[in-house]
Amino acid sequence: MRMYLGSINDQVWKVTENDYAIIDLDDPTNQDKINKQCNTMALNTIYNAIDSKVFEQIKDCERENEVWKRLEETYEGTPAMKSAKLYSIKDKLISFKMKEDESILEIFHRLQVIINDLKALGEKIKDDDVSHWFLMRLPPRFEMLRLLIIRGGLKDITPN
Known part of the structure; x- marks a missing residue:
């Protein structure tokens, strides 16, 4: 499976914005594997960019999408x-x-x-x-x- 960097970045952002679901955990598709890898890459990027106080706010999140939403609400606020x-x-x-x-x-x-x-x-x-x-x-x-x-x-x- 060969992907270009731009494509990887696009996939990481897609997982961050839209989340993903693996239907069959015992037999994941290639796309499921890519999504899981992109989720891990996105989480690692966030973890490396924040300090320990911010990490405490998000450490219970398993998905990048959850982390992103929580950080967005914390630092940008809700639409209201x-x-x-x-x-x-x-x-x-x-x-x-x-x-x-x-x-x-x-x-x-x-x-x-x-x-x-x-x-x-x-x-x-x-x-x-x-x-x-x-x-x-x-x-x-x-x-x-x-x-x-x-x-x-x-x-x-x-x-x-």
Whole structure:
């Protein structure tokens, strides 16, 4: 049985995402053997990548699919949790404004953290939207800077 590396990676991911079942344990098919091997490879990869505290959370799982789901829920949250996080972060973006004692670099950094959090939750955000949000949150003392940048065109610049 000869498989290419790309094919093995595809099989490992397939077992991780979809799980598998061996119908006849006494007479497994070639695909059953491949699935079992891919499950073992995936488990070993996860075990080698995590620390002992995380291992304690997953050590009772026999299948990579179970491990993956548990880690996903632990670190990314359930769909309801993701939705709540997204709502909260969008609220931060809507109420975002420059603090009185804050520099341009500090406000930009705070905005970038919010944008990165939104992107991590799957939101698609364009650079010109980030630039627009940033410029609109500057206090009136930066009106001239805002006008100069807007006249230059937001499509042609990156937020940085």
